[in-house]
Amino acid sequence: MPDTSTVTLTGISKSYGIVRALRDVSLEISTGEVLGLIGENGAGKSTLIGVMSGTVRPDAGTMTVDGTDAPLGDPRRLADLGVSVVVQEQALVESLRVYENIYLGREALAGSRGLSRARRLRAAAGELLRDMHIDEFGADAVVAGLTYPQRQLVEIAKAFASAQHTARPPLILLDEPTSALSEHETELLFSLIERWRSRAAFLYVSHILHDVLRVSSRLLVLRDGRVIDTLPNDGVTDARLHELMVGRERSADYYHEEAQRGAVSGRPVVQIVGGGKAGAFTGVDLVVRPGEIVGLAGVIGSGKSELAAAVAGAERLDTGAIVLGGVRRPRWTVPRAVREGVCYVPPERAQDSLFPKLGVRPNISVGFLDVLASRWTRLLRLAAERSRVADLAGRLRIKTPSLATPVGELSGGNQQKAVFARWLARDCRVLVLDDPTRGIDVGTREEIYGLIRELAASGVGILLCTESLEEIIGLADRIVVLRDGRVSAEIPAPATAKPTEVDVVSHMM
Amino acid sequence: MTQNPTKVVVPDVGGPPAAPGPAGPGWLGRYRNIGVPIVALIVLVVYFGVQNAAFLSPDSAQNILRQLAFLAVLALAGTFVILIGGIDLSVAAGATLSGILVATWIDDLGGPLAIAAVLLCGAVVGLANGLISTLLRVPSFLVTLGMMSVLNGISNTVSNGGPVSYQSGLLNTLVNESWVPGLPNGTLIAFVLVAVFTVVAFATSYGRHIYAVGGNERAARLSGVRVRAVKLSVFTLSGVVAAIAGIIFTGQASTGVPLGADPSLLNSIAAIVVGGTALSGGVGGPHRTLLGTLVIVILSSGMDITSVDPYTQLIVKGAVVIAAVVLTIDRRRYGTIK
Numbered sequence: 001m002p003d004t005s006t007v008t009l010t011g012i013s014k015s016y017g018i019v020r021a022l023r024d025v026s027l028e029i030s031t032g033e034v035l036g037l038i039g040e041n042g043a044g045k046s047t048l049i050g051v052m053s054g055t056v057r058p059d060a061g062t063m064t065v066d067g068t069d070a071p072l073g074d075p076r077r078l079a080d081l082g083v084s085v086v087v088q089e090q091a092l093v094e095s096l097r098v099y100e101n102i103y104l105g106r107e108a109l110a111g112s113r114g115l116s117r118a119r120r121l122r123a124a125a126g127e128l129l130r131d132m133h134i135d136e137f138g139a140d141a142v143v144a145g146l147t148y149p150q151r152q153l154v155e156i157a158k159a160f161a162s163a164q165h166t167a168r169p170p171l172i173l174l175d176e177p178t179s180a181l182s183e184h185e186t187e188l189l190f191s192l193i194e195r196w197r198s199r200a201a202f203l204y205v206s207h208i209l210h211d212v213l214r215v216s217s218r219l220l221v222l223r224d225g226r227v228i229d230t231l232p233n234d235g236v237t238d239a240r241l242h243e244l245m246v247g248r249e250r251s252a253d254y255y256h257e258e259a260q261r262g263a264v265s266g267r268p269v270v271q272i273v274g275g276g277k278a279g280a281f282t283g284v285d286l287v288v289r290p291g292e293i294v295g296l297a298g299v300i301g302s303g304k305s306e307l308a309a310a311v312a313g314a315e316r317l318d319t320g321a322i323v324l325g326g327v328r329r330p331r332w333t334v335p336r337a338v339r340e341g342v343c344y345v346p347p348e349r350a351q352d353s354l355f356p357k358l359g360v361r362p363n364i365s366v367g368f369l370d371v372l373a374s375r376w377t378r379l380l381r382l383a384a385e386r387s388r389v390a391d392l393a394g395r396l397r398i399k400t401p402s403l404a405t406p407v408g409e410l411s412g413g414n415q416q417k418a419v420f421a422r423w424l425a426r427d428c429r430v431l432v433l434d435d436p437t438r439g440i441d442v443g444t445r446e447e448i449y450g451l452i453r454e455l456a457a458s459g460v461g462i463l464l465c466t467e468s469l470e471e472i473i474g475l476a477d478r479i480v481v482l483r484d485g486r487v488s489a490e491i492p493a494p495a496t497a498k499p500t501e502v503d504v505v506s507h508m509m
Numbered sequence: 510m511t512q513n514p515t516k517v518v519v520p521d522v523g524g525p526p527a528a529p530g531p532a533g534p535g536w537l538g539r540y541r542n543i544g545v546p547i548v549a550l551i552v553l554v555v556y557f558g559v560q561n562a563a564f565l566s567p568d569s570a571q572n573i574l575r576q577l578a579f580l581a582v583l584a585l586a587g588t589f590v591i592l593i594g595g596i597d598l599s600v601a602a603g604a605t606l607s608g609i610l611v612a613t614w615i616d617d618l619g620g621p622l623a624i625a626a627v628l629l630c631g632a633v634v635g636l637a638n639g640l641i642s643t644l645l646r647v648p649s650f651l652v653t654l655g656m657m658s659v660l661n662g663i664s665n666t667v668s669n670g671g672p673v674s675y676q677s678g679l680l681n682t683l684v685n686e687s688w689v690p691g692l693p694n695g696t697l698i699a700f701v702l703v704a705v706f707t708v709v710a711f712a713t714s715y716g717r718h719i720y721a722v723g724g725n726e727r728a729a730r731l732s733g734v735r736v737r738a739v740k741l742s743v744f745t746l747s748g749v750v751a752a753i754a755g756i757i758f759t760g761q762a763s764t765g766v767p768l769g770a771d772p773s774l775l776n777s778i779a780a781i782v783v784g785g786t787a788l789s790g791g792v793g794g795p796h797r798t799l800l801g802t803l804v805i806v807i808l809s810s811g812m813d814i815t816s817v818d819p820y821t822q823l824i825v826k827g828a829v830v831i832a833a834v835v836l837t838i839d840r841r842r843y844g845t846i847k
Contacts, residue, residue: 314731338733346731353731355724357791366721366732369714379712422732 004031005066005082005168007052007201012061014047014225017412017439021047022058022225031169034193034202036216036233038209040245040505042467044225045205049175052203053085054078066168082170084159086177092143092151092158099125099139102158128161132192149181156189160196171201178211179301190215207299209238209509221245239506246469246501254446255474256453260495262477264291267326269461270311270342270430274320280306281485284320288430288461293452295476295493296465299508303485305347305434308465312344312432313337325429341429343367345419345436349412353419356408360400360418361389363407367422392421397447413444420451430461437471449475469501481507545836546784546800553804557811564814571693573810578684578695579757581802583773584780585702586750588798589743591781592710594723594790595642595649597744600751601774602660603634605767607755609664611680612673612765620679628752634660635748639741649744657774664767673765684760695757699799702750706795719743723790779826780805783833805829 007029014022022044029035039045050056052063057073064070071077092101099122107121125139134153137146143154159172178186193202193215206212212219213233221228221244228244268287276282281303288294288311298304309315311322313334322332324340334344346352355363365372365385372380372388389403396417400410407418416436423431433452437445452475456462466472472479473493481489481504489507491499557564583604590597607627614623638656642649667673684695692700710716718739721729730736758770784801786793808829812822 312731334731335733335735344731351725351727353728355721355728355791357787358720358724362717362720366717366729366734369717373714378714379708380714380717382712 003169005171005201006030007070007083007171008064009052010062010064012048012051012058012063014044014051014056014058020225022051025061025222025225025227027220027227027230029171029201029203031201032198033218034197034204034216036212036219037203037205037222038212038219038241038245039222040469043222043245045222046175047225048222049085049087049173049203049205052078052171053083053087053173079162080166082166082168083173084162084170085173085175086152086155086159087175092154094142094144096143097139098129098137098141098143098146098154098157101143101154102128102139102161104158106162125157125161128157128164132157132160133188149185152177152181153185153188156192160192169200171203172196173203173205175205176207176301177204178206178208186211207301207509209241213238213241238509239502242502242505242509246505255449255471257474257495257498259453259457260293260477261457262292262494263289264459265289268323269325270463271323272307272311272317272320273323275307275310275317275322276319277303277306277310277315278318280315281482282319284482284485284487286311286463286480286487288463290429290459290461291456292478293456293462293464293476295472295479296463296482297469297472297479297504297508298482300467302482302508304465304482307482308432308434308463309344309346311430311463312342312346314344314346338367338426339370341427342432343423343426343428343430344432345416345423345434347434347438349415349419349438354407354415357406359404360393360398360407360410361385361403363418364389364392364421364425368425371426388425389421392424393418395424396421396451411441413440416440416448417444420448424455428455428460430463431455432463432465434465435467436464437466437468469504473498473501473504479504483508545833546797546804549783549804550800550807553807553811557807557815560811560815564811569810569814571691573806574696575693575761576806576810577802578693578699579754579761579770580773580776580780580806581696581699581799582702582750582757583754583770584777584784584798584802585699585706585795586747586754587777588706588781588786588793588795589710589719590649590747591786591788592719592723592790592793593740593743594726595740595744596778596788597635597638597653597747597751598650598774599634599638599653599656599660600747600754600777601771602657602664603631603748603751604755604758604770604773606634606660606664606667607631607752608759608762608769609668609673609755609765609767611756612675612759613667615675615677615679620677624756627756628749631748631750631752631755632745633748635745635751636741638748639744642744643737643740661768661771668765668767670767672767675764680756680760681763684757695760698753698757702753703795703799710794715739715742720791723792725791775826775830776805776809779830779833782830788834801833 010026012022012025037045047056051058054073054075063072065081070081102125103121122139129139137150204215216233219233220230223245269290270288272284272286275284284307296304296308306315310317313332313336322329372385374381398414398417407415437448464475476493479491479493480487493499563569583600586600587597610630611623611627614626638653641647642652685693687693689697718734721734722736722739726736755770759765780801781798783804784797786797
């Protein structure tokens with residue numbers, strides 16, 4: 001077995017529709033190295049991991065292992081070449097035992113079939129766990145009975161196990177491996193990486209800069225799918241990394257900043273007081289005033305999405321309360337919120353907000369059926385429904401063959417406009433937007449930004465949660481930054497004095 | 510933002526390509542669901558008419574209307590449950606039990622009270638189905654499959670396993686006489702129920718919420734629909750309507766019969782599916798069910814008139830259900846079958 005092995009990526013590009021996730025990415029990583037991969041949400045980190053592990057097939061580019069072409073888009077054969085991966089979404093079979101999971105699909109490693117194979121696998125897994133200093137659970141434990149961090153350790157053990165059996169030193173991809181781990185477990189992982197370093201190459205992806213700086217020998221910064229810089233981890237500061245990660249030119253026109261007015265009243269329309277939700281956020285105080293656009297910033301997993309959902313009634317608070325118009329609202333649910341004028345545009349259109357087989361018309365009118373019901377008969381005024389929906393479709397310029405067309409057949413931008421239209425026909429006091437422009441083309445984005453400004457100008461309080469820092473800075477009057485479920489900063493962002501992305505990022509990580 | 514209320518729809522000329530659309534030409538896809546039962550209806554009427562002219566006689570029409578009464582109401586009971594994406598397999602057993610209860614109670618309690626009590630029982634059965642499936646999160650087909658057996662047991666216990674006779678003439682009046690000439694009252698009730706339910710489906714918030722829950726439960730919840738309340742009420746409604754079907758059945762049979770309505774379960778589901786209501790939920794409606802019932806009733810009465818033996822009839826009906834599902838299923842939901 002050779003002592004070292006080198007994996008090289010050259011000119012890797014990948015687009016999802018209009019989103020260019022990776023553009024001409026090249027990198028090289030050899031045994032003995034820990035390459036730290038950093039970048040903002042949506043910089044292309046996960047896509048790059050996907051390409052290297054074979055779950056994402058790039059549009060262009062090559063990957064070689066020790067000079068020979070690697071089969072892109074074939075996870076199984078890449079694994080045979082020594083690439084193994086620990087991802088954020090766990091891929092364990094809950095009903096199986098730890099050792100069965102570790103060697104799933106690779107049972108042949110323990111030799112011939114037969115009754116003794118299970119015993120040999122169990123012994124091998126037991127030894128691996130000992131080597132990893134994992135003693136909280138045995139190789140015999142059923143995965144369903146393990147906690148989330150313990151499962152994460154199983155994932156890591158799985159990656160190391162496959163690394164033990166390849167012909168050349170392996171490449172181990174770690175995507176946010178510590179997000180669920182306790183301090184003790186994180187230390188375990190780091191000492192493991194340290195000990196394995198001479199025998200493997202590591203690619204380490206994390207939002208926790210502190211960890212990346214500690215464990216990596218070299219750093220690679222991605223921004224908008226491009227490699228911005230690779231630099232040795234030698235006296236690099238957090239601040240320098242923040243600068244590299246962000247730094248786009250922001251167009252004031254694009255976000256209609258000239259129309260930014262700020263709150264029209266000092267009295268909050270909606271508040272969260274001491275809000276907490278297990279596993280998401282704790283001790284959060286948040287205020288949204290009429291006419292104000294409040295941006296929620298934070299890395300994925302910071303709790304910002306859950307916080308936005310809680311304001312909309314879609315997540316229940318464990319502690320604290322929602323206060324609307326000065327009144328505490330216990331048992332805050334979406335139907336109640338909608339009745340009180342707090343309306344929600346959730347992040348995943350297909351799963352969270354559309355009725356794909358229903359026409360555009362019912363998809364829009366579902367938001368204001370109570371308004372359409374006749375006072376006397378409680379029957380819907382169908383003519384009013386037609387004219388209202390037609391007005392809204394015209395106002396938002398929804399492109400559709402007809403209003404009876406199933407909404408699933410529209411483009412993403414037009415679908416999202418239909419979701420906005422749903423709430424425009426009622427008197428909203430607060431609009432909670434979670435990633436309202438995800439997967440939407442630039443033109444439609446600008447229309448949606450214009451619409452958000454228009455709504456704010458009419459006195460609607462807006463809580464905006466998005467993955468794009470640029471969007472938050474461009475739109476918000478005030479930015480609330482969440483880190484690990486706590487508010488780490490509140491940054492004013494008036495049109496005349498917008499903060500930079502570095503200002504915001506430094507509180508996110 | 511330009512205000513442009515007069516020009517309703519901007520044709521999609523240069524915009525980004527639409528999301529992966531349906532297979533085949535749009536209009537065909539769109540009208541296939543409603544087209545299939547109408548074409549089937551025409552083909553069946555012509556075929557049986559040619560085979561045996563008696564099929565087109567007034568007697569035959571009366572017979573078809575009578576059969577339609579019970580089956581349409583039974584299928585109606587299952588329609589809303591299928592629209593929310595569930596299924597109620599206990600409707601036929603519920604109808605049987607109601608038929609027996611009304612026969613048992615009508616002479617003692619008097620007609621109106623007996624009928625009210627039976628409808629209340631139906632509501633309780635439906636509510637039980639709904640509570641078990643929503644609160645305990647059990648798939649509705651399992652809950653209602655179990656309920657079917659429970660109800661059959663109760664029916665046989667109440668009736669001691671034999672027919673239950675009664676004296677009252679009320680059911681005969683309500684079901685078999687004709688206030689509208691040529692139209693048995695039972696069928697009239699079925700038509701009225703279908704009409705009411707169709708209005709509920711399309712012109713009330715409640716109806717729209719049913720489609721929303723069936724179309725995408727999560728999206729329904731996040732857009733302010735009280736999903737659990739909708740589900741509970743739909744199951745309850747199913748139980749009540751199944752009870753009405755049972756009363757019609759007993760009225761037509763003039764006795765309460767254990768297991769009487771049970772064999773009609775498959776026919777009722779066939780009627781719903783043939784009418785074009787998707788088993789996946791969110792698409793279809795009560796008016797479709799009436800159309801589907803017409804197809805099923807004409808098919809079976811046509812086969813009777815042309816002397817197709819009962820065993821062959823079973824084979825044909827089973828095949829029709831499968832064919833209807835094949836023709837109307839939305840394959841977009843099942844990516845791997847293509």
